[in-house]
Amino acid sequence: MEHSSGSLVRRLRLQQLAIFEKVAETGSMLAASRELHMTQPAVSKCIRELEQHFNETLFTRGKRGVQLTEFGELLRRHAQSLLAGLRFLADDANSWSAGISGQVVVGTLLTASAKLLPRAVLRLREIAPNIIVKIRVGSNDALFPELARGQFDVVIGFLPEENINPSFIHVPLYDEMLCAVVSRHHPLALDAQVDIRQLQDMAWIIPTVESVARRSAHSFFEAAGMAMPGKLVESVSFLTNLGLLLESTMIALMPYAVAEQFVRAGLLSILRLGVASPFGKVGYTLMADRPPTAATARLLAALEQVAGIDAPGGL
Template sequence: MKSNADGHTPTIVSAERQVSSRIRFRHVSCFLAIAQERNLRRAAERLHLSQPAVSKTLVELEALAGARLVERGRQGATLTPAGEHFLRHAVGVSHALESAVAALAGAQAPATVVVQLGALPTVASGLLPQAISRLHAQRPHAGVRLRTGTNAELLTALKAGELDFVVGRMAEPSMMQGLSFELLYAESLAVVVRPHHPLLAEPGGGASLQSVLAYPLVVATTGTVPRHHTETMFQSHGLRLPAACTETLSTSVARLLALRSDTVWITPERVAQDDVDHGWLVKLPLPTTGSAEPVGILLRSAVAPNELSSTLLDILRELAQASTAGKHHRKKAG
């Protein structure tokens, strides 16, 4: 088959034109709602439509695309590779329309610029408070919307265009499609207790992991990286993490348990660093070798961050670099 002047065959060009002439924004918005909710019923509720209407719209879109975009099942809706590919472009279409509508509606009064940020709970209490404070000092009228959740939840929201970027961890290859990762720092676990905790008076100069098991523990929830490293740490010493732990992703709850009782808190070290620096908590001198985990910035590969996001990202990079240098200095001083 002969190609025309731009290198495309007539059949392919006509097929593309046929799809583009028939696809509607309702198809795109329906697909985005499914991608964001990962559930047809919740997508229908979000769009204020019936579930059959959403299913019908999705079937129409898949017929136009000539490919299955969503796998439906009891566990919800999962994007196929074709769906993941279409999602990257659908997010851009949605954002372009939103920008156009905002330009028309807000021609006389510009809206407040907001950065949509996602972060793991164990990361959010580290660099982010200082980073957001610096951002507000530079950009007093900028808004920040911070969402915390599991890594999988945040990456799903990032792919669907609900977040501008995420501060989190690398995921399995299937979750990283269309995303990039930039390392900020690596952190190990810390085992922390309140001052005057009985473990600090252990004979022989310090506590052991075996002696830690005599006290209530607060740890990350099952399925998270900190929890995996916590279990591995005990297993490497021939011990098992007891079932009677308090499991939570809430750093505020875990912190208060450690401050107000004999509970031992096992957490990524930066989460408790401020409390340790102020003397409100004490880090037990226990080996946590092998628990270091990289934390970094996750972005959509095909989308450049907006100006406000870029400003906050630069602040995070600067703080991470300074924090890492400070950590090395403290180790040498110790």
């Protein structure tokens, strides 16, 4: 069966796509019906109507719920784009009528979630308290594809060294530095200056091999005149790293802005090594072909305002 755009406009309903997306998200007709406050038969009927319209099976049924077929995956990609477009329209309409309302969905890396993003959100609440901010943490590999599909309005954090995808606009806010940190109770925590030679045989926590921060770790040791330590734990989980630091005498590499938050909380100390090692640029990423909504534009303005405060002041 061939499908023209006119035929789709006449026969498809946005509610059908919203129901389809909820079933795909939950993996269950029953769970979707509960979240949508509908009966399960009504949800099932909607899915059957979509399958009849396209003459394709959208889900395979099993004991543990439903899974998308290949055609279902195709339809979901387009449904997500359409529903995201509706959300952008709703946000713009709300902003037009109220001036300070709307919603911003943010994808962020831990690099920015420690200080930059919280301060920007607090600044946004001062100027537009009715804007709802939804935040999800992830890696660039996961966040950028979702930004392209319209699941995020903006991604905030560590920027790629090269912009190889013209679909994205990367806006740098400041240069982040890498530093070495230890528990506040570490023997070296209070030393005004630490001799690099003391650190070679100690246990370190560094980013994993596949992490974009691994190259920065190599640069750090080169700048310090050290070989890569032999005793290593490779981790990009800040909570895990913090636990290891608090329970041992290990040393960890962290972005300065992240480490500074733990220092202020009285948990960690930054070792004074006399080494300034670049970590990368911190900023935000937008889609080149999708202008930011009014609510998103206000968050970006807040980011710009607080970026100077968050820029590392040196080690």
